[in-house]
Amino acid sequence: MSQNYVLKKGLNIPVAGEAELRVSKTVAPGIVAVQPTDFKGFLPRLLVKEGDRVLCGSPVMADKKNADILLTSPVSGTVREIVRGEKRKLLAVLVEADVQQQCVDFGVKDVTKLDGKQVREALLASGLWPWLVQRPYGILADPAAQPRDIFVSTFSTAPLAPDAAFCFGSELKAAQAGVCALTKLTSGKVHVSLDSNAGDSPFAALQHCELHTFQGPHPAGNVGVQISHIAPICKGDIVWTVSLAGLVAIGKLFTTGRYNVRRKVAVTGPMALQPSYIDALPGTPMAAIRSFCGNTPADQLRVISGDILSGKAVGMEGYLGFFDNQVTLVREGTDQELLGWIRPFRFNQFSADRSYFSWLLPKKKYAMDTNLHGGPRAFLMNDGYYARVLPMDIYPVYLAKACLAGEIDKMERFGIYEVLPEDLATCEFVDPSKNNIQEMIEQGIDLMLKEMA
Amino acid sequence: MNKIFEKGGKFYWLHSTVDAFETFLHVPGTVTRKGAHVRDAIDLKRILILVVIAAAPAALFGMWNVGYQHGLAIGDTSLNILGNFWYGFLKVLPLYLVSYIVGLGIEFASCQIRGEEVSEGYLVSGFFIPLIVPVDIPLWMLALAVAFAVIFGKEVFGGTGMNIVNPAILTRAFLFFSYPNYMSGSDCWIAYKPTEKLVDGFTGATPLALDGASAQYGTGFWDLFIGTVPGSVGETSVIAILLGAILLIWTGIASWKIMCAGILGALFVGGIGDLAGITTIPCYMQLLYGGFAFGIVFMATDPVTSAQTEAGKWIYGFLIGALCITVRLFNPGYAEGMMLAILLCNVFAPLIDHCVISAHMSRKAKKLKTA
Numbered sequence: 001m002s003q004n005y006v007l008k009k010g011l012n013i014p015v016a017g018e019a020e021l022r023v024s025k026t027v028a029p030g031i032v033a034v035q036p037t038d039f040k041g042f043l044p045r046l047l048v049k050e051g052d053r054v055l056c057g058s059p060v061m062a063d064k065k066n067a068d069i070l071l072t073s074p075v076s077g078t079v080r081e082i083v084r085g086e087k088r089k090l091l092a093v094l095v096e097a098d099v100q101q102q103c104v105d106f107g108v109k110d111v112t113k114l115d116g117k118q119v120r121e122a123l124l125a126s127g128l129w130p131w132l133v134q135r136p137y138g139i140l141a142d143p144a145a146q147p148r149d150i151f152v153s154t155f156s157t158a159p160l161a162p163d164a165a166f167c168f169g170s171e172l173k174a175a176q177a178g179v180c181a182l183t184k185l186t187s188g189k190v191h192v193s194l195d196s197n198a199g200d201s202p203f204a205a206l207q208h209c210e211l212h213t214f215q216g217p218h219p220a221g222n223v224g225v226q227i228s229h230i231a232p233i234c235k236g237d238i239v240w241t242v243s244l245a246g247l248v249a250i251g252k253l254f255t256t257g258r259y260n261v262r263r264k265v266a267v268t269g270p271m272a273l274q275p276s277y278i279d280a281l282p283g284t285p286m287a288a289i290r291s292f293c294g295n296t297p298a299d300q301l302r303v304i305s306g307d308i309l310s311g312k313a314v315g316m317e318g319y320l321g322f323f324d325n326q327v328t329l330v331r332e333g334t335d336q337e338l339l340g341w342i343r344p345f346r347f348n349q350f351s352a353d354r355s356y357f358s359w360l361l362p363k364k365k366y367a368m369d370t371n372l373h374g375g376p377r378a379f380l381m382n383d384g385y386y387a388r389v390l391p392m393d394i395y396p397v398y399l400a401k402a403c404l405a406g407e408i409d410k411m412e413r414f415g416i417y418e419v420l421p422e423d424l425a426t427c428e429f430v431d432p433s434k435n436n437i438q439e440m441i442e443q444g445i446d447l448m449l450k451e452m453a
Numbered sequence: 454m455n456k457i458f459e460k461g462g463k464f465y466w467l468h469s470t471v472d473a474f475e476t477f478l479h480v481p482g483t484v485t486r487k488g489a490h491v492r493d494a495i496d497l498k499r500i501l502i503l504v505v506i507a508a509a510p511a512a513l514f515g516m517w518n519v520g521y522q523h524g525l526a527i528g529d530t531s532l533n534i535l536g537n538f539w540y541g542f543l544k545v546l547p548l549y550l551v552s553y554i555v556g557l558g559i560e561f562a563s564c565q566i567r568g569e570e571v572s573e574g575y576l577v578s579g580f581f582i583p584l585i586v587p588v589d590i591p592l593w594m595l596a597l598a599v600a601f602a603v604i605f606g607k608e609v610f611g612g613t614g615m616n617i618v619n620p621a622i623l624t625r626a627f628l629f630f631s632y633p634n635y636m637s638g639s640d641c642w643i644a645y646k647p648t649e650k651l652v653d654g655f656t657g658a659t660p661l662a663l664d665g666a667s668a669q670y671g672t673g674f675w676d677l678f679i680g681t682v683p684g685s686v687g688e689t690s691v692i693a694i695l696l697g698a699i700l701l702i703w704t705g706i707a708s709w710k711i712m713c714a715g716i717l718g719a720l721f722v723g724g725i726g727d728l729a730g731i732t733t734i735p736c737y738m739q740l741l742y743g744g745f746a747f748g749i750v751f752m753a754t755d756p757v758t759s760a761q762t763e764a765g766k767w768i769y770g771f772l773i774g775a776l777c778i779t780v781r782l783f784n785p786g787y788a789e790g791m792m793l794a795i796l797l798c799n800v801f802a803p804l805i806d807h808c809v810i811s812a813h814m815s816r817k818a819k820k821l822k823t824a
Contacts, residue, residue: 374496
């Protein structure tokens with residue numbers, strides 16, 4: 001039974017710089033980083049040292065709490081450098097790729113004939129396990145846990161998000177194999193949600209899963225929002241989520257026997273010249289997209305791995321995140337605007353609030369920058385001001401305040417189990433008090449993890 | 454910002470003040486450090502200046518009315534519109550100066566002590582205060598009341614956004630309970646000097662104070678609607694207040710739910726009073742009398758002190774309207790109930806929200822269990 005959910009609340013942020021549907025560059029593997037910091041709850045133990053040879057799919061590090069969870073190298077080559085930060089925290093393992101790529105052969109398998117244990121083992125051994133994200137809290141999935149359900153969102157509504165049909169529409173067979181693998185991991189259902197904002201989704205052909213369609217502005221594409229409409233997470237529940245890229249990678253493991261996470265990555269944003277797609281691996285250095293930046297000096301450019309609301313500013317020296325298939329380039333808005341707030345019109349600034357006039361120009365795309373547009377203040381507007389951009393049955397301001405105060409009971413009551421920071425990104429965007437709501441939620445989640453452990 | 458105002462600099466104690474003026478002049482070049490990399494162009498300065506703009510028609514009309522009522526009182530109606538306005542403007546200006554100097558002074562000092570940026574909240578409170586006090590109030594009283602309201606109504610709780618009651622209403626309440634002679638009776642709502650001779654038989658009582666006695670003059674529907682009656686500076690003209698209400702509702706700053714619920718509450722109690730023979734005033738007239746319109750549009754809808762939840766807003770608004778009229782009908786000593794109704798509901802707003810959220814949570818839990 002599929003159901004169509006029409007979400008009214010939310011906000012599509014009209015940023016300029018949508019990627020054209022073409023692949024303008026295939027990034028040849030040079031240096032590729034394996035970053036343990038991409039995974040919440042992953043404590044890395046190194047399995048290689050500098051100079052070691054690795055194949056595509058060879059383990060590079062394991063989780064200290066659960067040695068079965070491996071991170072593997074996406075290329076074959078030589079470990080060039082082990083990057084550590086403060087207190088010798090492991091930040092990345094840099095692998096220099098060979099010209100001739102060699103892969104570990106995990107063997108082609110008919111996934112429908114495998115049982116849950118075999119699928120688990122295959123995912124753990126290949127290093128694809130970290131694609132499974134466990135909720136509540138958005139942490140690395142626990143291989144010993146029995147998830148109530150598994151959720152896959154086949155689309156993103158984030159600003160300038162890559163087009164799912166363009167990126168993965170041709171990988172339907174792999175996606176189907178991925179779904180079949182997921183069904184072995186849960187006693188519940190595999191829920192796949194489709195975009196009904198723009199015509200029919202190619203993923204409507206997927207079988208052995210519950211299909212749901214979602215229509216509405218951002219964050220309707222966030223899997224957290226979808227879960228809260230399909231089957232909300234209650235205290236004690238565990239569910240897993242997999243992104244579409246992960247689903248395809250898992251499918252390919254069984255259909256080709258190889259660890260293959262290569263994908264199309266959208267280079268977007270107001271500062272991107274000719275925004276389009278590149279073909280790249282997670283861990284690709286941002287230097288590979290320098291040609292998109294033109295002559296903008298590095299200190300005036302913010303390079304974000306991910307979308308403009310929840311992505312991570314990694315800088316030109318950084319690497320593409322494991323889960324990200326989007327890079328956003330925005331200008332640092334360090335300039336002062338004379339009498340900005342009091343000008344009656346500011347047609348070049350976007351605001352969801354009707355005290356500006358963006359509502360007159362619904363089609364306009366804005367070359368936004370990173371200016372905060374105001375000073376930090378206490379929460380002043382009431383809950384409804386934020387709830388209008390959050391299509392979930394929770395009270396965002398109450399939840400944020402409970403997280404700030406660190407009150408576990410209240411956090412539970414107001415729905416900390418249902419959210420990840422990214423789900424409240426639109427609330428953070430519209431906040432006239434300029435609070436870092438995502439950070440507050442993150443703090444709350446960290447506290448829950450500490451207290452509930 | 455100049456280095457001497459930075460931390461460790463010679464004039465660091467002026468940091469918040471300098472920052473306030475600097476950010477008043479231009480949007481600072483601060484960039485996002487965490488979370489969403491881009492942000493909405495809206496900030497609190499913009500929101501609060503819109504509230505001031507919304508209240509401006511009421512304030513301008515009020516100034517004219519001060520002059521007009523003064524003319525009526527001394528029997529000299531020779532002044533034209535501009536003359537009346539100018540008279541009123543000169544009367545109200547000192548109130549504004551006192552309100553802003555005292556209030557903002559305390560606000561700047563408190564923000565400096567807390568090491569925060571100066572919040573714009575008082576911009577609005579300071580604009581409202583002269584509109585809801587008698588125009589002839591001695592300035593030292595006003596200064597004292599403002600200081601009390603800002604310190605004990607707001608700063609002790611942590612400043613703008615943390616307060617429980619509306620500082621403007623608290624100012625008025627302080628005056629009302631400390632100096633009742635200046636705040637009620639029949640002659641406080643009209644500006645005149647003691648040396649000026651009043652017209653024979655003139656009573657400057659507001660329509661509310663005349664309540665019960667047969668209305669002698671100036672209390673017809675249209676007088677009240679347009680606002681050519683005695684009263685606090687900003688409260689008399691319902692039509693000017695309605696203009697502000699439209700702007701506030703359109704921009705979504707003030708909640709239409711609170712306003713509608715307040716009107717329903719007032720009509721409800723007013724209607725009962727009318728039917729039961731407690732009063733002879735038709736219930737719809739209650740909406741035009743006194744501070745009801747100003748209170749329900751500008752004071753009750755303050756997003757900090759009102760109820761936060763959507764259902765809570767209906768309850769909160771209804772209670773304000775109902776309580777206001779209840780005080781009017783059953784309290785012979787004091788004819789106006791809006792101030793007390795809002796204060797009381799400000800205090801109860803968190804409780805209302807708590808009940809609404811609890812009810813919502815248990816409903817949700819029940820739904821999940823059955824699903």
